[in-house]
Amino acid sequence: MPELPEVETYRRFLDALVVGQRLAAVEVLDAHVLVTKEAELRAALVGATVLATQRLGKNCFLELSTGQVLVLHFGMTGDVGAYRDDHDRPRFTRVAFHLADGLRVAFIDPRKFGRIRVADSVAAYQREKHLGPDALDLSPEELTAALGRRKTLVKPALLDQRLAAGLGNWIVDEVLFQAGIHPERIAASLNAAEVSRLHAAIQLVLRTAIEHEASYQRFPLSFIIHAREWDAYPVPQSDDYKRCPADQSTIVKKYVGGRATYFCPVCQKET
DNA sequence: CTGAGTGTTCTTCG
DNA sequence: ACGAAGAACACTCA
Numbered sequence: 001m002p003e004l005p006e007v008e009t010y011r012r013f014l015d016a017l018v019v020g021q022r023l024a025a026v027e028v029l030d031a032h033v034l035v036t037k038e039a040e041l042r043a044a045l046v047g048a049t050v051l052a053t054q055r056l057g058k059n060c061f062l063e064l065s066t067g068q069v070l071v072l073h074f075g076m077t078g079d080v081g082a083y084r085d086d087h088d089r090p091r092f093t094r095v096a097f098h099l100a101d102g103l104r105v106a107f108i109d110p111r112k113f114g115r116i117r118v119a120d121s122v123a124a125y126q127r128e129k130h131l132g133p134d135a136l137d138l139s140p141e142e143l144t145a146a147l148g149r150r151k152t153l154v155k156p157a158l159l160d161q162r163l164a165a166g167l168g169n170w171i172v173d174e175v176l177f178q179a180g181i182h183p184e185r186i187a188a189s190l191n192a193a194e195v196s197r198l199h200a201a202i203q204l205v206l207r208t209a210i211e212h213e214a215s216y217q218r219f220p221l222s223f224i225i226h227a228r229e230w231d232a233y234p235v236p237q238s239d240d241y242k243r244c245p246a247d248q249s250t251i252v253k254k255y256v257g258g259r260a261t262y263f264c265p266v267c268q269k270e271t
Numbered sequence: 272c273t274g275a276g277t278g279t280t281c282t283t284c285g
Numbered sequence: 286a287c288g289a290a291g292a293a294c295a296c297t298c299a
Contacts, residue, residue, distance in 0.1 A: 003277060032295085058278075076278050077296080092296095111296050113278060129279095152289070161279085169277055228277095258291065260276080 002058055002074035002114075004135055004166030005209035010072075010080045011060045015053040017082055018062065018097075018105060022049045025098035033094045033109060035117035044068055044118045045097070054122055056134050057165020061122050068118050071125055075113025081106040126165075135166035136206055140199045147187040147195060154190065155183035156257035167202070169259050170225055171209070175201040177224040182268040183256045227251040227262045 002010070023045045028038050036044070049065040062070040072078075081090040083104050089096065093106040095116055107116060119125040133142065146163045147154070157163060158172045167175070176183050178201035181194055190198070205223075212218040216225055222245045242251055244264035252265050 006277080073278085076276070078278095111276085111278095111294090113294070113296095115279090156289085159278090171277090257289090 002076070002078050003168030003171050003209075004055075004058060004206055005171075005213075007058050007060050007074060007166075008055055008210050009213045010074070011053050011055045013080055013082075014060065014062065014105065017103060018050045018099060019052060020049065021103075022047065022100040023097055024100045027096040027098060027104075028094075029096065030094040030112065032112050033107065033114050033116050035115050041116070041118060045070065056122060056126060057131055057161060058168065059125070059131075059165070061125075068120060069122055069125070071115075071117050071119050072107065073115045075109060075111060075115065077109055077111040078114035079108040081108055130162045131165040132162050133164060135164040135202055138164040138199070138202065140196060143199050143202075144192070144195050147190055147198075150187040152187055153183065153257060154181060154185045154187045155259070155261060157187040159257065159259070164202075166206070169261075170228065171205055173262050174205045174223055174225050176268060177263060178204055180267050182270045183261050183263055184270060221245055224251065224262055224264065227253075 026042045026045050028034065031038055034041060044066065045064070050062045051065055052063045054061040054063065054069075058073060060072040062072075064070060081093070083089055083106060084102055089104070090106050090108050092108050092110040094109050094112065094114070095107040097105040097107070099105065107114065132138070132146075143164070147157060150157045155172055155176065158167050158175065159169065173183070175198065179194065179197040181190065181198060208219060219225055224245065227242060243249065244251060244267060246264065246267055249264050249266040251262050253260060253262050255261060
């Protein structure tokens with residue numbers, strides 16, 4: 001789930017619930033997701049008020065009245081939820097943040113690849129993690145420069161959070177499809193027109209996904225994401241999802257850079 | 272029972 | 286020394 005659009009959706013959810021609120025308690029149900037030690041986390045959070053939320057790539061931040069920030073990274077299966085009674089606590093809640101008004105915010109993560117920590121600032125965390133600019137803020141010039149110095153395949157290059165923060169596996173497939181670029185092209189071999197299409201596609205895919213609150217089944221039929229069969233295809237009882245929305249070619253699935261990759265062999269030529 | 276999975280990080284290898 | 290490929294992490298669900 002949690003690529004940039006999902007995390008932006010989580011951020012908006014949290015923003016509406018926690019900004020202006022004081023944190024009354026931190027309940028750790030599974031310390032595995034903690035990077036900052038439990039006692040230290042509690043000391044940093046309890047009594048602090050949340051001033052604002054931020055997002056950089058796949059990371060969500062809660063700015064605290066103490067000047068520090070709570071950093072949430074959702075791994076592969078992270079989610080957020082809100083509840084009031086223990087008995088309504090969502091399954092797989094690993095940490096619960098209790099607000100002064102009684103509401104509880106759940107950090108939900110079945111697979112436990114998510115991470116929670118306290119950092120001194122967003123900028124300090126970005127430096128420590130070598131995160132590039134947020135993918136929505138990446139300029140065409142930055143993209144051109146970053147791809148130009150890489151001899152790697154373009155898909156792994158785009159997944160590298162140092163290039164731009166927030167692009168994940170399905171988004172990169174969608175971006176490459178929308179730009180008509182094969183995932184195994186060498187990054188530095190893209191010409192100016194291709195890099196330009198790539199930049200436009202990053203904007204299109206991210207903005208579309210955020211607009212639909214990252215709910216895949218509501219994405220346009222012109223998106224290749226439907227080939228992944230994650231959600232019910234908008235047209236029931238149809239096998240069309242296995243075909244390219246542009247030319248009906250059969251979508252190819254193969255592993256690129258160790259990740260499942262879907263593309264149209266006709267729209268995205270290798271040479 | 273087996274396998275696959277939306278992310279990151281560490282290790283290994285060239 | 287550096288990049289890149291591969292494995293590991295932990296767990297659910299199909």
